[in-house]
Amino acid sequence: MAVEITTPGPADDGIVDAEVIEQTRLDRLKDAAAPHTAKAKAAFADQKARVAVRVSDWFKTADVTxxxxxxxxxxxxxxxxxxxxxxxxxxxxxxxxxxxxxxxxxxxxxxxxxxxxxxxxxxxxxxxxxxxxSGRDLSKARWAKKAGRLGAVAAGAYGMVNGIAMEPLLALAALGIGGPVGWWYLAHEDTATKPAVDLAKTPVNMVKQPTAPAQETTADASPYGPNLAEPRFDAPAPPALDEEVLTEALRQAGVIKPDATVKVLSAPAWGEDGTATTVFDLPAGVTVTALVKKSEAFAGALGRDLSMIDITKAGTASRASLWMSDADPFADARPSPLMDHTGSVDAWKDGIPVAWAKRGNAIALPLKNSSFVIAGMTRSGKGVGAANLVAGAGMDTRINLRVVAGKSNGEWDPAAKAGVAATYFKPNPARLLALLQALKADMDRRNRILGDLGKSKVVPECIDAVGGLELLVIDELATFTRPDRPMRDEILEALIELSAVAAGAGILLVLITQYPSVDVIPQALAMNCGTRWAMRVDNATQSNAILGGGASSSGRDASKFDPPLPGLGWLVNPFAGVTDLARSFDLDEDERGEVTELMGRAARLRTDARRLTGQWDDPIEAYLRKVTGLSSAAGGPDRNGMPGRDLVTMTAAQKAAREALVDAIDVMDELDRDAQLEEMAAAIGRGMTADRLGELLRQAGAGPTGKITIPDRGRVQGYRREALKALLERIDGA
The missing domain is CATH 1.10.287 (Helix Hairpins)
Structure with missing residues (x-):
């Protein structure tokens, strides 16, 4: 057996250093564990990144669709x-x-x-x-949920907070009280939102891959978890319309090509009133005018109705300003501003408020340089729109208001009863033609005055010199201009001439019809009227008859209102800068008597200015009296639109005699027989005596009493009913 002999070194005197041996062992263990340590660090770094993403997404409510x-x-x-x-x-x-x-x-x-x-x-x-x-509803709900989550973290609360219950462990971890369980939950992969993987189609790589190196810790990371930003409650709201949504809507509407984009210059959030205005540049070659023509399709692509967007130029031909609303601005009726107005109206300078536009601003139409056409089918609200215009005109004491009604009802009676209408009569083609001839003659008189003043047309300084502004309102124009109507051709010829050349002399027309066809209102007449208001009609042809031949192809079609609202229409007035949807202010006479109230104010203004009917010499009514023998000043003798003898020119004694004659006839009609002076005076009342009544009747031309027969009384002295009625007809028809 061989024995290995170790010779001790001089440094340790033959004794092995235990610390060196231990360090060597540890180094070997560390080297062996290095791959596992790197893998663990990588896993932990991946967990930290996943935790940061999930907590951030939770605060941003990315988990809520x-x-x-x-x-x-x-x-x-x-x-x-x-x-x-x-x-x-x-x-x-x-x-x-x-x-x-x-x-x-x-x-x-x-x-x-x-x-x-x-x-x-x-x-x-x-x-x-x-x-x-709406999009605004969703935006408000999302930001409320964000605020709730941030508030819960700030308050150190959890549980019964809107939205937190969707991920309770995430809430615990975000609050810092979840411990290992919360950390595990956050680091665990979110399979609910991760797309599913088809294992059958996933290739398997059998080659061993090298271990990924450990990820470096970012400078702002914490070894104990992600650094959460301090909760803020004044974060800006998101824009109402971003570039991606806007571009897609323009593509769907066919305004821009599929590969084209737009550049948003200003995209604020929704305002408190539920509106927002986005300014953007269209691609080269695309103009704002082209966009306006496709407004309806564009509004639909944005999830809105045509009345909920407004497009205007923002300085250049291809830079658009898009106003949007989350609600229909025309849904609710609005009262006329005239109801709260005090004093007179300057219809030339300030215009007359008749309607409001999409953005809620009042539209005031000036009475100068332009005649008017207001058209729409029955119950479309054209009468209310015209009533706003006429009521405002009555409150400008320089305007001579003349109304020709195409129906025999009392729609226009308030202007006559107040003495505001200089002329007012109901359907009478012969009298209308005479009135048009009177205006043509007056146009020549006015032009001579303008020539003496060195003016080519009426300006504010010479309105009084020419005798005021003439405003002729013809309601139900078709009553006079339909084919086969008496004097139709002569009436149309006179209207076309006045609409073409009389505006400069201060003579303007307001033509109202529910039959907007070329037979009723020829193009030569309609196009001479610079202001056109098309309310709901049956088809695009009728709409174009009012607005012009190319209006419907440009997006202005009065047959496409959905829903059709009373008074809503396409309004075009170049002098007021209006070519858009507008809805007339609500002005009611039948239930609230508002027209009568405004006409009463107008009468007081005119009385003070000595411009009430009868207070000034009216050349138009003088012409009508000369030609027809009857007066329609203030609606005629009874102020009901029926011409008769001019009561305005009667003396006080003549008026009293006529009034007594009318009262006597009313009593006889009630008795249904002839009557004596005593019984008629008693029925009239108001202090009337038999002697006074007899005196007034004789002044009126009735002569002395005669023999009449009364049942149960026999032959007595009195007046015959038929004789007094014939006398009244002669007086009023003189």
Whole structure:
């Protein structure tokens, strides 16, 4: 057996150093463990990165999809709608029970019918379970959820916080109280969001791969987990419209090519009023005008209606300013600003507020240089739009208002009863033609005055010199201009001439029709009217008859309102800079008497200015009296649109005599027979005596009393009813 003999060194005197041996052993163990240590470090670094991503995503609510948010919003709205539905049904039941009440007064019945219709409409909307959720709704819900999570961490709370229950272990770890379990949960791969892998199609590499080196720790990383940013509650809201969404919408609308992009210059968040304005540059060769022509398709691609976007140029032909709203700006009616207006109106300088635009701004149409066409099918709201214009015109004392009604109802009576309408009569083609001829003659007079003043057209300084501005309103134009109507050709010829050359002399037209066809309003007439307001019509042809031949192809089509709202239409006025949708202000006469109220204010203004009908010499009515023998000043003798003898020019004694004659006839009609002075005076009242009544009737031309026969009285002295009626007709027709 061989024995190995070790010779001790001089340093340790033959004794082996134990520390050296131990260090050598440790080095060997370290070398052996090095691959495992590197692998562990890599795994830990991967865990830290995964934890950081998941916590960050949790705070950003990346785990919550828009579908989740929409479901939460819808659930809440459904609960609210359920409660409202119960209340609406109970209210409807009460109203229906009330409607069955016997002997219900007519006025109460009408009011109840309105309430029933409103309740049934509300019930229908609730039953329809309308749950439209906008982008702004989703954005607000997401930011509320973010704030909730940040607030929970800041408060050191967990559990009953909106959204945290979706990942409770993540919440614990984020709060720093989850311990190993929370860390494991965060580091564990999120299989819910990771796409599934098809193992059958995944290739297997049998070659052993080298161990990846350990990842370096970033400077801002912590060995105890990720550094979480301090919670902030003033983070800026996201933009209402980003570049990607905008580009895709433009592509879908066919405005830009599939491979083209846009550059967003300004993209603010939604404002408190639910609107936002985005400014962007279109690709080379694409103009804002081209975009406007495809507004409807573009609005649809953005998930909105045409009324919810507004596109304008922002300095260059290809730079667009896009205004958006999350709600229909025309959904709710708005009262006329004239109701709160005090003092007079300057219709030339400031214009007349008649409607509001998409952005909520009032549209004031100036009465200068432009005649008007307002058209739309029945119940489209054209009458209310015209009423706004006429009421405002009445409050400018320089305007001579003349109204020709195409129907015999009392729609335009308030202007006459207040004495504001210088001329007012109901369907009468011969009188309309005479009125147009009078205006043509007056145009020549005005032009001579302008020539003396050295002016080519009326300006504010010479309005009074020419006798004010003339505004002729013809309602239901088709009554006079349909084919086969009497004097149609002569009336149209005069209208076309006035619309073409009279505006410079201060004579303007307002033509209103529910039959916008070339037979009723020829193109030569419509196109001479610079202001055109097209409310709901049947088809694009009718729309183009109002707005112009290429209007529908440019996106302006009054047959495509969805839903059609009263007073909503396409309004074009180059002098007010308007070519867009507009809805007329709500101005009601039948239920609230607002037109009468405004005309009363106008009458007081005109009285003070000595411009009320009868206070100034009117050459137009003087012409009509000369030609027809009858006056339509302030609507005629009874101010109801029926021409007659000019009461304005009567003396006080003549007016009193005529009034007594009318009263006597009314008493006879009530008695249904002839009558004596004593019984007529007693029925008239107001201090009237038989002697005074006899005196007034003689002044009117009735002569002395004569023999009449009264049942049970025989032959007595009195007046015959038919004789007094014939006298009144002669007076009013003189």
């Amino acid at each position: 828009d579908e989740h948010l929409a479901a939460e919003i819808e659930k809440k709205r459904r609960q609210e709608a359920k409660e409202e539905l119960g209340e609406a049904r109970a209210r409807l039941a009460r109203l229906r029970a009330q409607a069955k009440t016997p002997n219900l007064p007519k006025e109460a019945g009408a009011a109840l019918a309105v309430q029933l219709a409103s309740a049934e409409s509300q019930l229908h909307m609730l039953d329809a379970d309308h749950m439209k959720i």
